[in-house]
Amino acid sequence: MKTKLITREGYDKLKEEHDFLWNERRPEITKIVTWAASLGDRSENADSVLEV
Numbered sequence: 397m398k399t400k401l402i403t404r405e406g407y408d409k410l411k412e413e414h415d416f417l418w419n420e421r422r423p424e425i426t427k428i429v430t431w432a433a434s435l436g437d438r439s440e441n442a443d444s445v446l447e448v
């Protein structure tokens with residue numbers, strides 16, 4: 397027997413959040429991490445990356 401584990405509304409909400417994180421937030425974080433890597437050791441720069 398198949399049971400619905402999530403409502404359509406719940407799915408839509410999760411999909412919206414996923415799309416935001418993947419398409420908007422991820423490129424920002426990637427840019428920051430790339431910048432931090434260009435400065436040298438990433439572990440030394442972790443504080444500045446996490447503040448953003």
